[in-house]
Amino acid sequence: MLYLVASCIALLFGPLFYRYFSSGSGLQKGLDGFIFVSLGGLVLIHILPELLEHGGFVTLLFVVLGLWGPTASEKVFHRYSEITHNITLGLGILGLLLHTITDGGAMVLAQQQDNSPLLALGVILHRLPVGLAIWWLLKPQVGTRWSSIVLVAMMALTAVGYFAGEQLIHQLSIENTVYLQAFVTGSILHVVLHQPHGDHTPDKQDKYQYQAGIGSLLGLGLLALLLLMDSGEHAHAHHGHDHGVEQFVSWLLTISPVLLLSYLFATIRFKFGLQPQHNQLASRWLQRLAGPESLIITLALLGPWFALYQVVGLTIIGGLLTWCKIPLTDPHHHVPVSAWRFGFAxxxxxxxxxxxxxxxxxxxxxxxxxPLENPALQVFILLLVFIPMRFCNLGAAVLALALFYSGWNQVAVAFSLLAAPVINIAQLKLMKWKQGLMLGGVLLGAFIFADLVDLTSSFVLRLPESINIFALGIVCLLFGASLLRLGPRKFLSKMMSQFKSEHSHDHGHSHNHNNHNKNQSHAHNHSGSVHKPHK
Incomplete structure (x- = not known):
């Protein structure tokens, strides 16, 4: 009973924090950063992987429908965009209410003798961002009364889940509602990403990004605490199950030392004149496709044969793009003079x-x-990912490494190394159709070669655990400093840089929140449990 009361009290902190943080624009930005990271991460890391486990690949389709469906509907039926927005908001709230019932059941399980009380503590803690998000999403839209009713409903449904017994929990289990929950999960992500009620005061000079960064770091801290608790409980329940936050940390430990080495190499090459503003197009394409600091990640963690394949493939692609005199999309802006600031900021x-x-x-x-075991299907899925976004070369190398560790075919790994930095809609728009066909022919030939020749190697870098931990600490500081400089929305907008317009959700509401921030782009990060690298 104590767990139930504590979980309800945790929800009530939402209105209190909201009232305090809404007293100034800087604090509002901090609140936005906290909600953006904590609730978004909670949905992506805590809920979505569990839905995938029960619903399989079809689950992702329902999530995408819930995420992008409202945006598409508002563009097609612009006159009814306010109705579409309200329906999406309602679905998101419905999803949180549905999840509340399972929270009540989880606290019952936590009271059983064989289970750890950390499960109940995790449920109570994750109610803090949920309660805050409810008030953040609803109060500017429908006022205090309806927001309070929703919070009371959440408390009541928590009690229902706590007292109802196994029969109701079974009827509302993930197995029976997985696709509904997947669609609602996408709706929640849509609402969180699109900042439905905007800011009270426009922040055109980004003067409050530091406060937004502080809020996002606090959200990350809470999220990390919840994940560690959830991971420990999951491992206890499944006797060392392979899929958990430990594996994600293991991946970070593996790449961190090599990533720092790549940033150092970028600092050195900048110092010696290989810079983004280089007057030769071939040099600019070299930096876009390879860095060449991304080659360090490939060489150290995928082996020399993948590195050689990447060098030859990107040289041919870069030569073709230079010969066709194709300009680069999304050039570097405001490049610092200092080599150290360039490499590490x-x-x-x-x-x-x-x-x-x-x-x-x-x-x-x-x-x-x-189940994506077919190489052609793997490449097709990656193509759908690459077209709307412009991967950087370091991101492409890390993606290739993660896919290789996940057991994907080496053709898909090769596709990530060569195509991710160049196959995107913004870059393709700068090419004529004949140039695009030539690029496609080069990539097709490279993938046929990757299918015929074994590129795997046992010569990969393995460092002591102490070095990995130290390097991960430095990487966390660098990424945290980047969050402070940019704020979470601008930080993630780098992934969708070709979409400059902000979906502002200006639906003509009667309240006084019509000044929306139109300068921020938004993107999504998905997260979940990871898998151990193959030995």
Missing amino acids: HLVDRSAPWIILSLVLANLIGHPSV
Whole structure:
């Protein structure tokens, strides 16, 4: 009973925090950063992987429908965009209410003798961002009364889940509602990403990004605490099950030392004149496709044969693009004079979102419940990922590494190394159709070669655990500093840089929140449980 009361009290902190943080624009930005990271991460890492485990590949389709369906509907039926937005918001709230019942059941399980009380503590803690998000999403839209009713409903449904017994829990179990929950999960992500009620005061000069970064770091801290608790409980329940946050940390430990080495190499090559503003197009394409610091990741963690394949393939692609005089999309802006600032600040800002996305994306599409064993299907799925986004070379190398560790075919790994930095809609628009066909022919020939020749190698870098831990600490500091500089929305907008317009959700509401921030782009990161690298 104590757990039930504590979980209800945790929800009530939402209105209290909201009232305090809504007293100034800087604090509002901090609140937005906290909600954006904590609730978004909670949905992606805590809920979505569990849905994948029970629903398989079809689950992702329902998530995408819930995420992008409202945006498409508002563009097609612009006159009814307010109705579409309200339906999406309602679905998101419905999903949180549905999840609340399972929270009540989870606390009952935590009271059983064989289970750890950490499960109940995790449920109570994750109610903090949920309660805050409810108030953040609803109060500007429908006012205090309806927001309070929703919170009371959440408390009541928690009690229902706590007292109802096994029969109701079974009827609302994931197995019976997996696709509904997947669609609602996408709706929640849509609402969180699109900041439905906007800011009270426009932040055109990004003067409050530091506060947004502080809020996002606090959200990350809470999320990490919840994941560690959930991981420990999951491992206890499944006797060392392979899929958990430990494996994600293991991946980060593996790449961190090599990633720092890549940033150092970028610093050195910048110092010696290989810079983004180089007057030769061939040099600019070299930096876009390979860095060449991404080759260090491939060489160290995938082996010399993959590195040689990447060098030859990107040289041919870069030569073709230079010969056709194709300009680069999304050039570097405001490049610092200092080589150290370029390597460990500017390049971190551009690559960190892609590195995080690459790991969590490989998590989802590499999940054992997502059967993508056919190489052609793997390449097709990756093509759908690459076209709307422009991967940086470091992100492409990390994605290739994560896919290789997830057991994907080496053709898909090769596709990531060569195609990710160049196959995107913004870059393809700058090519004539004949140039696009030539590029496609080069990639096809490279993939046929990758299918015929074994590129795997046992000569990969293995460092002591102490070095990996130290390097991971430095990488966390670098990425955290980037979050502070940019704020979470601008940090993630690097992944969708060709979509400059902000979906502002200006639906003509009667309340006084019509000043929306139209300068921020938004993107999504998916996360979930990862898998152990193959030995």
